[in-house]
Amino acid sequence: MKHFFIASLAALAALSCENLDVVGKDSAASFDKVLQAMSRNVAEDQMNGGWSLNAPDNSARFIWSKDFSQSPMHDVMIELDAAPFLQAGLDPDKLPQDYAFYGGKLMVGTKLGEEKLTYKGEPTPLLSYQKIVELKRGALGYHGALDHYGINLGNGNLFEWAKDMAANDKDMVFVLNPEPFIAAGVDPNSLAGWLFGKVTVDGENGNPLEVEKLLKPFDLPAPAGQA
Numbered sequence: 001m002k003h004f005f006i007a008s009l010a011a012l013a014a015l016s017c018e019n020l021d022v023v024g025k026d027s028a029a030s031f032d033k034v035l036q037a038m039s040r041n042v043a044e045d046q047m048n049g050g051w052s053l054n055a056p057d058n059s060a061r062f063i064w065s066k067d068f069s070q071s072p073m074h075d076v077m078i079e080l081d082a083a084p085f086l087q088a089g090l091d092p093d094k095l096p097q098d099y100a101f102y103g104g105k106l107m108v109g110t111k112l113g114e115e116k117l118t119y120k121g122e123p124t125p126l127l128s129y130q131k132i133v134e135l136k137r138g139a140l141g142y143h144g145a146l147d148h149y150g151i152n153l154g155n156g157n158l159f160e161w162a163k164d165m166a167a168n169d170k171d172m173v174f175v176l177n178p179e180p181f182i183a184a185g186v187d188p189n190s191l192a193g194w195l196f197g198k199v200t201v202d203g204e205n206g207n208p209l210e211v212e213k214l215l216k217p218f219d220l221p222a223p224a225g226q227a
Contacts, residue, residue, distance in 0.1 A: 023142045027149035032126050034161045037220045051125040060174045062159045066123050069116040077109025078174055084192040094184035110154030112136045145200040170217040178214045
């Protein structure tokens with residue numbers, strides 16, 4: 001009876017945690033709405049072993065892996081048009097080693113793991129995101145100041161999307177930590193296509209904290225039938 005009681009408590013605790021994980025569940029639903037709204041900008045990315053979501057102006061892409069064990073470099077990343085950074089003073093040789101510069105592009109991202117991801121049926125962009133929710137929940141977060149869900153790309157870089165596209169004019173946002181770029185010669189106030197300023201985030205103790213970020217936000221059309 002004692003063992004049964006302990007096992008029941010453990011099962012109840014696990015179920016409670018699952019039910020309380022609003023970010024994990026709701027972020028997938030809201031991400032799906034972004035994918036629907038941007039269906040023409042979603043594609044398979046064979047070079048990076050996953051999927052890509054292009055910004056409306058093609059100046060940036062969010063890329064996420066189908067299979068962590070097969071990702072050539074990062075599991076989640078953003079690829080950016082390097083031209084504005086170069087024009088704002090960037091010296092690519094001064095970027096950190098985990099920042100890639102190639103073919104007129106910049107890439108920042110991180111590895112989430114080495115697991116082999118398996119699917120029931122064929123993988124899809126949404127199913128691959130749900131694998132991140134399932135296996136790497138700690139990489140996901142909620143940004144209360146902008147009412148966004150987001151995925152941590154490492155080094156203070158993020159990709160965020162609106163919890164509710166109908167109530168937000170920043171439906172998809174590429175977020176960069178400006179410090180490595182400033183150290184590599186970029187004048188953040190001269191960076192075309194990017195906003196430079198302070199953003200309120202939750203500090204380690206839960207209190208609001210202002211940090212400087214580079215932001216590239218987009219207001220997206222509502223998915224068909226959801227206008």
